[in-house]
Amino acid sequence: MKKIIALLFLASVVLAFNSCCKGGSGGNATLNCAIFHHSKPIPGATLYIKYNATEFPGTDASSYSDHKTAANNSNAITFAGLHCGDYYLYGVGFDSTLGLPVTGGIHFQIKYSDRSHTESTNVPVTE
Numbered sequence: 001m002k003k004i005i006a007l008l009f010l011a012s013v014v015l016a017f018n019s020c021c022k023g024g025s026g027g028n029a030t031l032n033c034a035i036f037h038h039s040k041p042i043p044g045a046t047l048y049i050k051y052n053a054t055e056f057p058g059t060d061a062s063s064y065s066d067h068k069t070a071a072n073n074s075n076a077i078t079f080a081g082l083h084c085g086d087y088y089l090y091g092v093g094f095d096s097t098l099g100l101p102v103t104g105g106i107h108f109q110i111k112y113s114d115r116s117h118t119e120s121t122n123v124p125v126t127e
Helices: 002-019
Strands: 025-037 046-051 066-069 076-082 085-095 100-110 118-125
Antiparallel strands (some): 025 076
């Protein structure tokens, strides 16, 4: 019986740590993002971030918590000062080789163990 109680206690502690991770600003994590259409970098793209989201919130910019635009010669965008938690990243750009706008997104999670680290991800976009 003591083993069962100990296991339940341990499970509740693990659950408590995971539930404390609510994405948002004010933390110590940094997220470096690169926007790609297939394997081609998309310079000058805009990246929107939605805190506490695992699914696509839509194309309305007002649905997002923050956004940044990459330099015209770069596809890199950095969001600093984030807490551990879930984020949805949505990129909008223009593929000059095809002459077409490209959009797309991805869910990204900063784990509790990475709450003070720099994480990196690619954000895929398509026509």
